[in-house]
Amino acid sequence: MASPSPFWGPSTSHANFCEEDYVVTRYIAEFINTLTNLVYIFYAIYGIRHLHRQSNKDVFRALPYWGLMGVGIASAAFHMNLKYHTQMMDDVSMLLTTTPVLHRVMTVNTSRRTSTILAILLSAALLGLVVVHVLTDELILHSVSFVVSVTIIGVRTMQLTTTRTPKNSLARRQIWGMVRFGAGGTSARELEPTYSSRSLITWCLGKMLRPLSTHLPGLHHGLLVLSLREKVQQWVSGRS
Template sequence: METSFWGPQTSYLNFCEEDYAITRYIAEFINTLSSLAYIAYGLYGLLSYPQFPTGSRLLLWCGLMGVGICSSAYHMTLKYHTQMSDELSMHLLTTPLVYRLITFKASPQRTMLIGTVLSSLFTLVMVTHVVLDEFVLHAVTFASGVLIVATQSPKMVSEHVPDPRTRQNLRNISLFGSSCFAFGWHIFTAIGSYTAVVVVDLVTLEEVVDDPTPHLAWPVPFVARRMAGPVEPSKAKAG
């Protein structure tokens, strides 16, 4: 093991990878490189629009890339402050996703209330986690956010995507993304996070007319094709 460029480890978590096995500048080489997948998927998402996204759409993709930047910094240095940034960046991604889901078609008053509650909760988590080194609140709120996204995204697809084939494909990739996230390693969680951003952004900002899955980043189009089955019939409208 080479001498660390960053000095002694101050983070309280260390994973099974041997530290500084490749270079003195990167503590956990594989974990650092695999974290870059978040940035790659975020850039792909940003560049996939005809016009550069703004507002809440831009925030989601920046949140995805932020997770990759902070995670890479943490695994590269194994410092306490980079560990805190890594863990807090998770909330900077999940909180806007939750906000977009639960404020969809809500009244302006309800939207403002939910935004205030989520902002206050994020601030509380940030302060207690960084200042008081309190881990449980961070873990519970993050897991709750992931659960909301994983359960509400397929429901939103079922309710708001009219085309049967597109609806099936989006539900399938939502399930695939949740399954990837459950693996807990950067490549898989990056894929899961990417699919979550794609699905939430599609169903909450525009009417989904054409099937977007063939144009998404690998391996999502491949998975959508493999999971495709008989198309469910459209629900008949009462006349």
């Protein structure tokens, strides 16, 4: 039974996931969704520490990890209180994280000039998306742009995998598996706010496992993106 007196007051967000609100404690609206976001933060810390141990001074390599940490913090805050301003933080952080990764995979083996031009174009597109999303609180454009970004990252990574890894190699099989896993999760995550009440997964698992089943599809977005980026970074190490 939900708490009759939520600590954060009534929800003001325009998006709400399938997990029942304030069931575990009055201080956290969606307990499972909030808790699972710690994985983003822990993985980001691991990545940053790994770069530090390698004495890697390239600040741009660490940006996606910091972005992933931001996603974890913003998403945890949103699922904890279901307020409009934390919803915007969560939504915007997703785009801020995928954009630098998208730029990286699109500029492999390109000139510095091409890389700079694409960075400017992506930054302008990102700024426009953020402004429109915050001002209008629309969900379709945000969801589509995120799915498109992740899809391009996946497709581009598959192209690099095909040309730079031996056929039937372990690296190729691992990346193909990550792409398939991430594509399904991304689709489920973005459709859930609209179709959660009719979700086949939710219906099959039942009310007891409902909170966990509804968040798992979205949990690995950042992990997928960072894992793919690490493979790309291995192929292009030494390039700016």
